[in-house]
Amino acid sequence: MSKQPILEIKDLNAGVEGKQILKGINLTINPGEVHAVMGPNGSGKSTLASVLAGRDGYDITSGSVTYRGKDLLDMDPEERAREGVFLAFQYPVEIPGVNSTYFLKAALNEIRKHHGQPELDAIEFLALVKQKMKLLELRDDLLKRSVNEGFSGGEKKRNEIFQMAVLEPKLAILDETDSGLDIDALRIVSDGVNKLRSSDHSQLVITHYQRLLNYIVPDFVHVLVDGRIVKSGGKELALELEAKGYDWIIKGEAVAA
């Protein structure tokens, strides 16, 4: 019996306001795999992340996305999250007045309810949080503050990965998680992400720079150029890209075409 993929994207075409951005994406992620999607600015990386998470405002013109055997595109964003899809935002959003702990507890309990599990009470939740906080070397006071409000860029990104650690998704989409991080913060965030790797947890790492992939080592690398995956390979592809630049691929594309 062949194992069921976590995510299967077939010929996905999507855009915004009539402008085509994704032009036939094909990508399959199996349980436990870490895939990196790299590409220059404007290649459609963030659009891919947004479409997968269900952000409003994108027109999906054709193609399909199957998540653990179900039609992902048919689900509301919150349903996707409850089913185990997690988007680590490139720009985490501030919600003034809403306590971080309260927010995360609400999120976790929504997921638990969805799976018919009992909701965690405040004490059980705090115990879980304490344990997960160590992973990200987060300060306690972060949890007492409002969601992302007044957080530094690094703290916001760490908080995203911390949420991911608590919510334990089946598929995590990391949208440019490395952007705006200094080298120490990058190490902490990557360590956190790596500790979550398991046979039951897959990752789609979206990044512009190879440097993140020194820390989060992918099983597969895909190069996205102008809405298409133009090259796929192992982790060494990332190094090659770093050395030769995206022009190398883009020119190669032009020659091939």
Add this chain to the structure above:
Amino acid sequence: MSTATETIEDLVKQEYKYGFVTDIESESAPIGLDEDIVRFISAKKQEPQWMLDWRLKAYRHWLTLTPPTWPKVEYPPVDFQAISYYSAPKKKGDGPKSLDEVDPKLLETYEKLGIPLREHARLAGVAMDAVFDSVSVGTTFKEALAEKGVIFCSMSEAVREHPELVKKYIGSVVPYTDNFYAALNSAVFSDGSFCFIPKGVRCPMELSTYFRINASNTGQFERTLIVAEEGSHVSYLEGCTAPMRDENQLHAAVVELVAMEKAEIKYSTVQNWYPGDENGKGGIYNFVTKRGLCKGRDSKICWTQVETGSAITWKYPSCILLGDNSKGEFYSVAVVNNMQQADTGTKMIHIGKNTSSTIVSKGISAGRGQNSYRGLVEIRKSAENARNFSQCDSMLIGAKCGAHTFPYIEVKNTSSSVEHEATTSKIGEDQIFYCNARGIATQDAVNMIVNGFCKEVFKELPMEFAVEAQKLLGVSLEGSVG
């Protein structure tokens, strides 16, 4: 417009769950207003001559006034001759002597509203006066309060039983000459609550009045008076609802608070009058004058209001800071949805030395609602070293609503300091999507964001009512989330 905005707008379509009518026989005054009606009301309440004389003076003054036009609200002129100024459930015999004799239909009404008046079900720690149309139907825990010397009864009863106190204080903070609606109220006020906290007494429980308008074509004109003697302390809460009716109904109340030396009055309102339907048909016109006088040194008055109902709200709970070192506070959440309009805020009049005031106003506008904050901070020459801090935040939900701020500041000395902060924000689609992406549905997300926005005000409400207020806000803005 993107679909996320539409979703938010769908969500704010509310349902009003207190819109039922109690089928009860009532006795009403004939439609219209003249001196005979004033005499009729006074006679119904078996009032002494001085009270009637005061009413008549107020009525004659009212005739010289015109309704205020400065609020930023729009509505067709009210026909004051088309309203009945008195309506009371018909009594059997002499009327109820105690709650046991109250018409079970009335008790049921209050139970349906979540306000149990029957002994076994009463809210622990909260004494309640229930006002139905123009009369009080009963007050709970009266005896327990009397032991401490606290007087808590209906206004009609106070006029009869404690005339010396009523005579001394009624109109002392809001004179009948104050404004159009205050004059009208003074002429025709029906019921309301009277509280007197004697010297040094910390009122052992929350005092509360629940106002219900039931009869059609009537207005409710209650009058509440709270006097806190030296060193006393009281926390008072009012709540209000009305049936869903197609015509607009008038509610013109007057509330007066007097705090003596070192006394503290905390007055909280959860206002949930019927707001009209989504096309603006029906709903209560809530034209209310509320004012507190910090008469003694070191006294304190704190107004907290959560305003979610009414077609039109016109209301400025204010503090006159007369005593040195006295403090005034105003915390407000005002929500408008559909076609609702609110023009609300506060006045802080600093007269005594070292007086201080705090204003925190949170306005939420949804649907096609229009929300205005109007406030005055006046620091008189005598108010040396006075301080004020004001914060006015507005939140917009959807693209068709409006938020307006009219802060007036008058400072007449050089030793005082006044700070004013204001923000306007829109519930962002980004915020909603962020919540969605964590598994939280849009309704719950809106609720969470709005409650976060109002947190500073909710924490000022008595505990059990803070929970109620949060729920109410949920209902008010989201229909299905309760």
